[in-house]
Amino acid sequence: MPNTTRFDEDVLEIQAVNSNAGGARLDANESVFFARQLEYIRPKIYDVKRPKLSALEVFPIDQSVPEWAETITYRMYDATGVAKIISSYADDLPMVGVNGKEFASKVKSLGDAYGWSAAEIRAAAATGLPLKAKLAVMAKKGHEITTNQIAWFGDADAALPGFLSNTNIPIYTVPADGTGSSKLWSSKDGDKIIRDMTDIVNVVTTQSKGVHRAKELWLPLDEFTFINSKIRGTTANPNADTILKVFQVNNPGVRVRSILELADVPAYSNLNVMVAIENTEENLQLVLPMPFKEYPPQAQNLAWKVPCESRVGGVVIEYPFAMAIGSGI
Numbered sequence: 001m002p003n004t005t006r007f008d009e010d011v012l013e014i015q016a017v018n019s020n021a022g023g024a025r026l027d028a029n030e031s032v033f034f035a036r037q038l039e040y041i042r043p044k045i046y047d048v049k050r051p052k053l054s055a056l057e058v059f060p061i062d063q064s065v066p067e068w069a070e071t072i073t074y075r076m077y078d079a080t081g082v083a084k085i086i087s088s089y090a091d092d093l094p095m096v097g098v099n100g101k102e103f104a105s106k107v108k109s110l111g112d113a114y115g116w117s118a119a120e121i122r123a124a125a126a127t128g129l130p131l132k133a134k135l136a137v138m139a140k141k142g143h144e145i146t147t148n149q150i151a152w153f154g155d156a157d158a159a160l161p162g163f164l165s166n167t168n169i170p171i172y173t174v175p176a177d178g179t180g181s182s183k184l185w186s187s188k189d190g191d192k193i194i195r196d197m198t199d200i201v202n203v204v205t206t207q208s209k210g211v212h213r214a215k216e217l218w219l220p221l222d223e224f225t226f227i228n229s230k231i232r233g234t235t236a237n238p239n240a241d242t243i244l245k246v247f248q249v250n251n252p253g254v255r256v257r258s259i260l261e262l263a264d265v266p267a268y269s270n271l272n273v274m275v276a277i278e279n280t281e282e283n284l285q286l287v288l289p290m291p292f293k294e295y296p297p298q299a300q301n302l303a304w305k306v307p308c309e310s311r312v313g314g315v316v317i318e319y320p321f322a323m324a325i326g327s328g329i
Helices: 004-020 028-047 054-058 118-127 134-153 190-207 221-229 243-250
Strands: 071-076 101-106 108-117 216-219 255-258 273-277 284-287 290-294 298-300 303-312 314-317 323-327
Touching: 028 118, 028 134, 054 134, 071 314, 101 314, 108 118, 108 134, 118 303, 134 290, 134 303, 134 314, 190 216, 190 243, 190 273, 190 323, 216 221, 221 243, 221 255, 243 255
Parallel strands: 216 255
Antiparallel strands: 071 101, 108 303, 216 273, 273 323, 284 314, 290 303, 298 303
């Protein structure tokens, strides 16, 4: 149902711009038509059913940073402090996170626009044909694509941190004991692949001294498909189950997820990587100070454009010991 207040505001905005525009102009009926179309199109931007890009599904979202912020200051901890037994008048209480270091990262705006020519609006108003909502949908998708890219790989020029470009995440060294001393899972039997998966999950626990436990294992799509279809059994250890099923039986608390961005990762010599992670908002966040936002339509030459903006701060990792990355699988 169109929002009447918003519709009236749009009419006033369009008419106000019309009165000052030296180029594109719409008469009263065309202005009303255009405003109604915008009210129809806006919900369509959010109603389109399509899979979200992985960053918006995988990372905890932090929208607590104000829209006007230009930088984010946060602390990164090497380990988590623990409590100890104390006496009634103890004055030596241990400090939690005493090994933390302070960091700052930028917040940047993303922008694009959609719109139609004045001639297209007049023709649509005259014929009663609706303006296509596809342009508006693509404008929002453009923001999601760029946000996804920044979340995973960062943007060095803009000083925006990405998950896979973060050098503080501990490295798990994948054993090179496949055919020809290869790390590739395609060269290993099922038992060795399960060992790799189990070891990277366990290393999160050991490197954090038991503070963190990996509850998710992220794999590139090809490797996920491989273990979901390849039978684990070997000559010495026959088993009719797939590698993935055997791993899940032995690690019931670990969710295995496939993520396209883990293939050919630039920061890891264009190798495929896997990630074991305790994926909670306490450990990391994708900072989105301002979600996708549309501004009032603007007349530019012989067209009407709707500017769009969002703001992103990249992926902030506060506890890198809550995760580990292994490359070369």
